[in-house]
Amino acid sequence: MTLDTLRTDADRLWATLSETARFGATGRGGLARLALGPADGQVRDWLVAEATALGCTVQVDPIGNIFATRAGSDPGRAPVACGSHLDTQPTGGRFDGILGVLAGLEVLRTLARHDVATAAPITLINWTNEEGSRFAPGLIGSSVHLGLLDLETALALHDGDGATMGGCLAEIGYAGSAPLGPWDFDSYFELHIEQGPVLEAGGLTIGVVTGAQGMRWYDIAVKGAGGHAGTVPMALRHDAMVAAADLVGRIRTLATARNRPAVATVGRIEIPGASRNTIPASALLTLDVRHPEAETLDAIEAGLAEVASQVGEAHGVRVEFGRVSNSPPVAFDPTCVGAVRTAALRCGYRHADIVSGAGHDACAVAGFLPTGMIFVPCKDGVSHQEHEDMTREDAAAGADVLLHAVLARAGVAA
């Protein structure tokens, strides 16, 4: 047989996705599989058992990342890694993160089923606490493994009930002893649902992820003047709500006036001391701006300063803003991106380049290893919700592309 026609088993992958959704099932179609809780322990045990049954060597590092390695024929080759995370949001879905791990397992199962020996080993990774909803922030497993976050600091982090990561790792038996990294991997691939509507809207099956957007967070304060809702004429008002509303509209234009991938979101607004019959004296807003290029983020930030001053003048208020976080854009390795694109072509799936709007373990890994990501559509672009959904066909297509990208990188035994 030629490896070009090798495909993963769509039914097996889908059955595995369904089967493992019992670990942390909410009963409403979603998962509450919080990092290092009992359900996370159960799905980890299940994964280790399955990988072991496939002949993999399983290692766990001190932050609980699981590495299941299928040997290659060439002892001198660094493993090609793939994976994602098995933890979910408190009312999360059945695919975010999970698909990447279970599709990696499906890749290993497919190679085993077809007796394919790769030259380089292949390592399936389950990263600890990607979501960051039980222990903040997210990406803790990959960050500690890569040396971006101190192990002791991470182990001391506690959830809302005071339980520490260290304690929880010990409790579920995943305080491992394998050394921290970054390990010497050849490369890393991560399959993930898009968490956005672009692929679905374009009738595409595969997103070839070229990188991840940069993200900047701002806090904005609008300071006007309060007053009695009945006694202050419109013309004499310095209404912080009206000014904030104007600002929200102008911020939207800052994003829509740029090239397409620019997004700007005012997620929160608070009116201190708000009352139904009081003119709002001040308003506090948050702003999340993302774009794949730092220059555009700079330009939007300059635009924000302009609209802040325009709104201030138009409404007789003061608008102040400050940047509270800055994640620079990530560009994935061109050869890994090429491997994903070639794999999609080989499998005949409609695909297009896409930039990730969300953060992933792959974004952290990309600073250390050649990295690529594969996106597949999710229904209505919804994620982090119990009704998060996708089709069996898209799940399998993603696994097929992961298989061929990994194969291209690992090579077949001589």
Added chain:
Amino acid sequence: MTLDTLRTDADRLWATLSETARFGATGRGGLARLALGPADGQVRDWLVAEATALGCTVQVDPIGNIFATRAGSDPGRAPVACGSHLDTQPTGGRFDGILGVLAGLEVLRTLARHDVATAAPITLINWTNEEGSRFAPGLIGSSVHLGLLDLETALALHDGDGATMGGCLAEIGYAGSAPLGPWDFDSYFELHIEQGPVLEAGGLTIGVVTGAQGMRWYDIAVKGAGGHAGTVPMALRHDAMVAAADLVGRIRTLATARNRPAVATVGRIEIPGASRNTIPASALLTLDVRHPEAETLDAIEAGLAEVASQVGEAHGVRVEFGRVSNSPPVAFDPTCVGAVRTAALRCGYRHADIVSGAGHDACAVAGFLPTGMIFVPCKDGVSHQEHEDMTREDAAAGADVLLHAVLARAGVAA
């Protein structure tokens, strides 16, 4: 002497305002004289003692309203009433309500000092719980007296600590036995600070209040679609925050496009489940609309329906609104309004007609008796705050106009 040149004593009134501000003083220049609390009891005792010293007959009705009557020369004449309220907001000022009662006392003192006998009796009223901040709603004393609110219902109302109005009235000794009304008064006049910036901005001393605005309250819900702040392109969003912002701007235009007194205020906005990196799925807003004419309120409500549908279409969201309260406009009695205007002219104070944006006991009384109100400027239009302020001269001017309006109505003994 001709009564035309009679004036109140500016120093005495100002000293009385300062002296009584010790009852409930917050120590930061304001008052916390909550209805029927110990400080309210103290200032009531003080008022009763002062009125009694002037020879007035004091009566208290079962809801604690105080009526201090200075006899007239004609036993067949109904008393001319004036007054306001001595209770304040939890961090209120020294003038809202208080000025109306103490200026009424100053009118009685001035008549006594100058031995002026009026034909009709004059009754000074202190209404219970105008503010409604301890026992909701406001205007309870006048509403019960007028038969608009059931006495038993009112006495059973309780504050945040479970204390009832009935219990508190008994505790401070103001559960009176005078019959409820509406009593047979000739008319009612109330002096009050404007609580808005119009008089100050116009360099005016006296506002001749022709009536009170109608007020309608609405709850508005904007229902869009949530999503990940990084992954949903701007063009595919149904952002409830952006739609709400657009709505706020259009609502402002609904008011500014009408004739001047129309005001519209979005006082509260809430984004359920708001998060910095999530596109808001829904937004809840409150709207307060006021205008002196019901027709204009109707037109604004029709405009609201239009902009709700426009915003819905423009942003692919659903906008629903419902009216949650409706206070019809109040027109004061033309002869009482004329008496106030003539009094201002006689005293030589710059004045203009004005419509009250806030609710007052006088608005309730106007449904039963010929009623008029006098406004005087307050600093920066501020009320319901500890730094609420006004000048001694404006306080005295208001008392002078009250004096001459009452005199015009009561007549001088033959």
